[in-house]
Amino acid sequence: MPLPQKNRYPRNRQRQRRPQRRPLRRPNKPNPKSNRNRQKPHHLGRRQHLLHSRRLPHRPQWPPGPPPASQQHRRNTSIPHRHIKFWGGLALKTQDGGKGLVEDELRAVKNAGVDVFFDTAATGLLTDPTSGAVIGVEAVNNDSVGVYKKITIAAGAVVLAAGGFEASPQLRAQWLGPGWDCARVRGTPYNTGEMLRIAQRDVSAKTAGDWSGCHCVAWDADAPVDSGDREVSNEFTKSGYPLGIMVNRDGERFVDEGFDMRNYTYAIIGRRVLQQPGQVAFQVWDARTVAWLREEEYRGKVVRRIEGASLEELAEKCAEVGLADPGRFVECVKEYNASVEDGDGQKRWDPAVKDGLATKGLAVPKSNWALPIDKAPFLAVKVTAGITFTFGGLAVNPETAAVISETTNDEVPGLYCVGEMLGGIFYDNYPGGSGLTSGTVFGRRAGRAAAERAGKSGRLEPL
Numbered sequence: 001m002p003l004p005q006k007n008r009y010p011r012n013r014q015r016q017r018r019p020q021r022r023p024l025r026r027p028n029k030p031n032p033k034s035n036r037n038r039q040k041p042h043h044l045g046r047r048q049h050l051l052h053s054r055r056l057p058h059r060p061q062w063p064p065g066p067p068p069a070s071q072q073h074r075r076n077t078s079i080p081h082r083h084i085k086f087w088g089g090l091a092l093k094t095q096d097g098g099k100g101l102v103e104d105e106l107r108a109v110k111n112a113g114v115d116v117f118f119d120t121a122a123t124g125l126l127t128d129p130t131s132g133a134v135i136g137v138e139a140v141n142n143d144s145v146g147v148y149k150k151i152t153i154a155a156g157a158v159v160l161a162a163g164g165f166e167a168s169p170q171l172r173a174q175w176l177g178p179g180w181d182c183a184r185v186r187g188t189p190y191n192t193g194e195m196l197r198i199a200q201r202d203v204s205a206k207t208a209g210d211w212s213g214c215h216c217v218a219w220d221a222d223a224p225v226d227s228g229d230r231e232v233s234n235e236f237t238k239s240g241y242p243l244g245i246m247v248n249r250d251g252e253r254f255v256d257e258g259f260d261m262r263n264y265t266y267a268i269i270g271r272r273v274l275q276q277p278g279q280v281a282f283q284v285w286d287a288r289t290v291a292w293l294r295e296e297e298y299r300g301k302v303v304r305r306i307e308g309a310s311l312e313e314l315a316e317k318c319a320e321v322g323l324a325d326p327g328r329f330v331e332c333v334k335e336y337n338a339s340v341e342d343g344d345g346q347k348r349w350d351p352a353v354k355d356g357l358a359t360k361g362l363a364v365p366k367s368n369w370a371l372p373i374d375k376a377p378f379l380a381v382k383v384t385a386g387i388t389f390t391f392g393g394l395a396v397n398p399e400t401a402a403v404i405s406e407t408t409n410d411e412v413p414g415l416y417c418v419g420e421m422l423g424g425i426f427y428d429n430y431p432g433g434s435g436l437t438s439g440t441v442f443g444r445r446a447g448r449a450a451a452e453r454a455g456k457s458g459r460l461e462p463l
Contacts, residue, residue, distance in 0.1 A: 097233060097234055098187075098234070099230075099233060101436075117139070117141060117153075119141065119142035120139050120140070120141045120151075121139060121140050122137050122139045122162070122194075122195060122198065123138050123139055123140055123150075123198070124137070124138040124198060124202055125137060125138075125158065125198060125199065125202040125203055125415070126138060126152065126154075127202065127203060131413060132203070132412070132413065133412075133413035133414040134155075134157070134158050134203065134412060134413065134414035134415040135154060135155065135156075135414065136152060136153055136154040136155050136158070137152075137155065137158055138150065138151075138152055139151050139152075139153060155414075155454065156414065156450075156454030156455070156456075156457035157414045157415070157416065157449075157450035157453045157454045157457075158415055158416070158450075159401075159416045159417070159418060159446050159447065159450050160199060160394070160403070160415070160416065160417045160418070160421050161417075161418050161419045161421060161443075162191065162194070162195035162196075162421055163190075163191030163389060163419065163420045163421060164193060164196070164214075164390035164391075164392070164420045164421065165191065165193025165196060165392075166185060166186075166187075166214065166387045166388065166389050166390050167185050167187075167188065167189045167190060167191045167192050167227070168191075168193050169181035171192070171193050172214075172387070172390075175211045175212060175390070175392065176212055176213075176214055176390070177212065179274055179279065180214075180274070180387075182274070182279050182385075183216065183270070183274055183384075183386070183387045184219050184223055184224070184225055184384055184386045184387070185224075185225070185226050185227050185228065185386070186217070186219060186228045186234075186236070186237075186386040187227070187228050187388065187389075188227060188228075189226050191420070193390075196393065196394065196421060199394060199403065199415070199417075200406075203403070203405065203412045203415060204405050204406045204407045205394050205395075205403050205404070205405065205406065205415075205417075206394065206395040206403075206404040206405060206406040206409070207392065207393070207423060208392075208393060208394065208395035208396075208423035208424040209392045209393050209423025209424040209425065209426070209427070210391040210392060210423075210426065210427045210428065211390070211391070211423075212392075213390070213392070213426065213427060213428055214271075214387055214388070214390045214391055215267045215387070215388035215389050215390075215391070215426070215430045215435075216267065216268070216269075216271050216274065216385050216386065216388065217237050217238075217239065217266050217270045217385075217386050217388065218237070218238045218239065218241060218246075218266070218269050218270055218273055218281070218283070218383040218384075218385070218386070219236055219238065219270060219383060219385060219386025220237075220238060220302070220303055220381075220384075220386075221322075221382040221383055221384040222303075222304055222382070223236040223386065232302060234296075235297055236297075236302070236303075236386065237266075237297055237386070238297055238298070238303070238381055238383045239262055239266045239294070239297065240283060240292075240293040240294060240298060241257045241269065241283050242257055242258050242261075242262050242265075242351065242369050243285060243289040243292050243293065243351060243369065244257070244283055244284050244285035244286075244289060244373065245257055245283075245333070245336055245366065245373065246273075246281045246283050246284070246383075247281065247282050247284065247329060247332055247333075248276035248277060248280070248281050248282075249276065249277045249278045249280055249281070249322060249324045249325075250277060250324055250325050250328060251315075251323065251324070251325040251326070251327070251328030251329035251330075251331070252328065253336065253362075253364045254275075254281070254364060255269065255272045255364065256364060256365055256366055257366050257369075258354075258358070258366045258368035258369045258370060259367050259368075260354070261354065262432075263431060264429070264431055264432070266432065267388070267429060267430035267432070268428070268429050270385035270386055270387065273383060273384060273385045274384075274385035277324075278322065279384050280322055280384050281382075281383055282306075282318055282323060282329075282380045282381070282383070283380065283381045283383055284314070284333065284373060284378065284379070284380045285373065285380075286371075286372075286373040286375045286376065286377075286379075287375040287377055287378075288371055288375050289371065290379050292351060298381065303381055304321070304381070304382065305379060305381065306318055306321065306379065306380040306381065306382070307377055307378065307379055307380075308376075308377065308378045308380075309376050309377055309378075310376060311329075311330045311333055311334070311373075311378060312326075312330055313378075314378040314379075314380055315327070315329040315330050317380075318380050318382070321382055333373055335362070336359065336362065336366075336372075336373065337372040337373060337374050339359040339360050339361050339362045339370075340357075340370045340371060341357060341358065341359070341360065349371060354367075354368045355368055355369060356368060357369060357370050357371070358370050389420040389435070390420070391423070391425070391426045391427065391430075392423050393417070393420065393421045393422045393423030393425075394417045394421055394422060394423055395423060395424065396416070396417050396422055396442070397411055398445075400416070400445055400446065400448075400449035401416045401417055401418055401422065401442045401443075401446035401449065402415065402446075403416060403417050413453075414450075414453060416449060416450050417446070418439060418442045418443045418446045419439050419442075420435070422438070422442055425438050
């Protein structure tokens with residue numbers, strides 16, 4: 001009978017050494033022809049990966065300069081003896097952003113043999129006269145020769161995923177308030193709220209959520225007015241304001257640029273810009289922090305960079321594109337510089353955390369990441385408000401995403417709602433990346449419920 005584990009070795013016998021761990025070496029450059037280095041396709045499409053950085057034992061350098069390599073976003077998670085942290089609180093993103101998501105969806109739809117109707121606008125919901133269940137959609141289709149014709153699409157269930165009303169200036173002014181008809185549209189020009197109105201008209205769909213709220217960012221003032229650019233996509237966003245300051249057309253600061261992490265402020269900062277004279281503002285940095293700006297948002301190919309060797313020169317160049325009071329602009333920056341803490345050895349500038357480096361004595365403070373803007377060359381970018389989506393939508397059963405009737409307060413049989421049409425998710429603000437979570441969770445629930453109903457109706461084979 002073998003001895004217990006602790007007594008297996010005699011005292012006078014040397015125990016076997018544990019094998020030493022081999023030191024981790026920098027991996028060789030991958031060979032694209034090697035099967036070992038090829039990524040296996042994921043069943044959900046493109047990989048989702050972590051945005052993280054390696055944290056060194058020392059604090060960020062003072063004063064800050066170009067980001068060290070250890071602070072850059074990396075994909076390798078096999079870093080020995082390093083602490084992994086998530087910049088700005090954003091832990092998950094999708095490869096290639098929204099464009100990657102659409103490519104994944106179209107690929108999955110094609111593999112499943114689903115018919116896709118492009119250039120087709122829904123005009124009404126078809127209902128059963130007896131049960132009131134939704135049994136199809138009326139639409140207008142643009143055929144291959146450019147002729148529009150009315151068509152009817154019969155279905156065992158219908159899932160609404162047509163977005164909010166952010167692309168309608170009329171509805172923005174009606175629900176969001178005065179001035180919102182002047183906001184730029186970040187994405188598609190087709191989210192005009194038509195399906196929200198159709199659902200209310202045809203099945204008395206109940207509304208829910210914050211109809212006066214929306215997701216709105218600081219957006220390139222030179223971007224298209226009524227829609228985004230599918231090629232440039234999210235690069236018109238200008239989210240580097242926590243690294244500098246923002247002043248309005250009159251040369252005045254109007255917002256605390258450092259009151260929270262970027263991912264908890266970028267979706268409401270556009271509203272503050274929209275409230276300024278002319279619905280514009282200027283983001284300003286000096287040589288300390290320019291290198292920390294996101295290249296995809298601030299490189300010269302996607303934005304007009306206003307540069308100056310002095311604050312006075314920068315102000316004059318900003319005046320050429322809309323700054324009304326260059327003198328006040330310079331005074332405002334100098335007042336801000338005088339209010340910045342000197343660094344007493346206790347606080348150090350660190351954009352990855354709320355570092356508490358704040359201004360003192362200003363009517364509009366900066367609560368974190370406050371550095372003087374006094375080191376040439378200087379950079380400014382003109383921004384406006386870019387609306388992404390609206391918060392108001394339809395009420396649903398959260399378990400199935402089935403639409404609720406205003407008349408009966410029960411589910412509308414055969415009708416489901418997901419994405420930005422679904423109300424009651426966001427109020428006042430929006431944490432970065434949470435829309436993807438909402439779309440995933442309720443999209444899956446709606447898909448399952450709709451497929452089950454369609455299978456029972458005989459219009460779809462049971463799964």
